Amino acid sequence: MRLPTLRSTPKPAGAHNPDFLSSVRGLGPGSVSSVLKIALDVAYVLLALITGVLVLLLIAAVFIPLDNVNVTVSGDSGGRQLPLTRMLLLFGLGAVTAYFGGFMLILRSLRRIFRTLTIGDPFHPQNVRRLRQIGLILAVVTGGVWAAQSFVAARLAPGVMEPQGIGELLTPIFSVLIVFVLAEVFREGARLRRESELTI
Amino acid sequence: MAIRVQLDRVLVERRMSLTELADRVGVTVANLSILKTGKARAVRFSTLDALCRELECQPGDLLVHEPGPAEAFDDDAE
Numbered sequence: 001m002r003l004p005t006l007r008s009t010p011k012p013a014g015a016h017n018p019d020f021l022s023s024v025r026g027l028g029p030g031s032v033s034s035v036l037k038i039a040l041d042v043a044y045v046l047l048a049l050i051t052g053v054l055v056l057l058l059i060a061a062v063f064i065p066l067d068n069v070n071v072t073v074s075g076d077s078g079g080r081q082l083p084l085t086r087m088l089l090l091f092g093l094g095a096v097t098a099y100f101g102g103f104m105l106i107l108r109s110l111r112r113i114f115r116t117l118t119i120g121d122p123f124h125p126q127n128v129r130r131l132r133q134i135g136l137i138l139a140v141v142t143g144g145v146w147a148a149q150s151f152v153a154a155r156l157a158p159g160v161m162e163p164q165g166i167g168e169l170l171t172p173i174f175s176v177l178i179v180f181v182l183a184e185v186f187r188e189g190a191r192l193r194r195e196s197e198l199t200i
Numbered sequence: 201m202a203i204r205v206q207l208d209r210v211l212v213e214r215r216m217s218l219t220e221l222a223d224r225v226g227v228t229v230a231n232l233s234i235l236k237t238g239k240a241r242a243v244r245f246s247t248l249d250a251l252c253r254e255l256e257c258q259p260g261d262l263l264v265h266e267p268g269p270a271e272a273f274d275d276d277a278e
Contacts, residue, residue, distance in 0.1 A: 195241055
C-alpha cells in the first residue's frame with residue numbers, strides 16, 4: 001500500500017502568481033476575504049495619500065508667515081480667540097500627521113498579515129511580530145490622541161472643551177488588549193505550525 | 201533530543217539511497233532528510249509503518265534512545 005497522503009502538500013503559489021487569489025479557498029469574488037482585501041487596499045492608499053499631504057503641509061508650515069492669523073476656539077458655552085503661533089500650528093499638524101501615519105502603519109501590517117492568509121500560511125512567525133507592532137502603534141496613537149485632547153482641553157481651550165477623564169482611556173486600552181491577546185494566540189499557532197512542519 | 205534516528209545506517213545496510221526510499225515510502229526527500237539529520241520533532245506511525253515495511257526492519261532498528269540531559273518539552277529553539 002502506498003501512502004500518498006504522506007507526501008507533503010506542495011506550497012501554495014506565492015504572491016508572485018497573479019491568479020493566486022482565485023486559487024485559494026474562500027477568496028473567490030464576493031467572499032468576505034475579497035471584500036476585506038479591497039477595503040484594506042483602499043484604506044491604505046487613502047491613508048498614505050492623506051499622510052503624504054500632511055507631511056508636505058507640516059514642512060510648509062515651518063516657512064509660511066503667520067502674522068495676524070487667529071484661531072477661534074468655540075463651544076456651546078462660548079468661545080475665545082487664540083493667536084496662531086508657529087508652535088501651535090506645528091503641534092496641531094504634527095499631531096494629525098502622526099495620527100494618520102500611525103493608522104497607515106497599522107494598515108501596512110494588516111495587509112501583510114492578510115497576504116500571508118491568501119497564500120495559505122496565516123500562522124507565519126512574522127505575523128506575531130506584526131500583530132504586536134499593531135498593538136503597540138494602536139497604544140501609542142490612541143494614547144497620543146487622549147494626551148493631545150487633554151492638553152488642548154487644559155491649556156488651549158479651558159472651559160470650552162470638557163477635560164479628558166480616565167474613562168476615555170478605557171476603549172483604547174480594551175482594543176490594545178484584544179490585539180495583544182490575538183498576538184499571543186498567533187504565537188501559539190506559529191509554534192504548532194513549526195511542530196507540524198517537523199512532523200514527518 | 202535523546203532519541204536518535206539511525207536511518208543512514210539502515211540505508212547503508214540495505215544499500216538503498218535516500219531518494220529511492222523517499223520514492224517507495226511516499227515522503228518527500230526533504231522531509232526524509234529532516235528525519236535522517238535528527239531535526240524532526242515527531243514521526244507519524246503511518247510513516248514509521250511505511251519505513252519499516254520498505255526497509256524490512258523494526259522500529260527499534262531505526263530509533264535509539266540515548267540518555268542525556270532532559271530537554272524542555274516545548275522549547276522554541278531552532
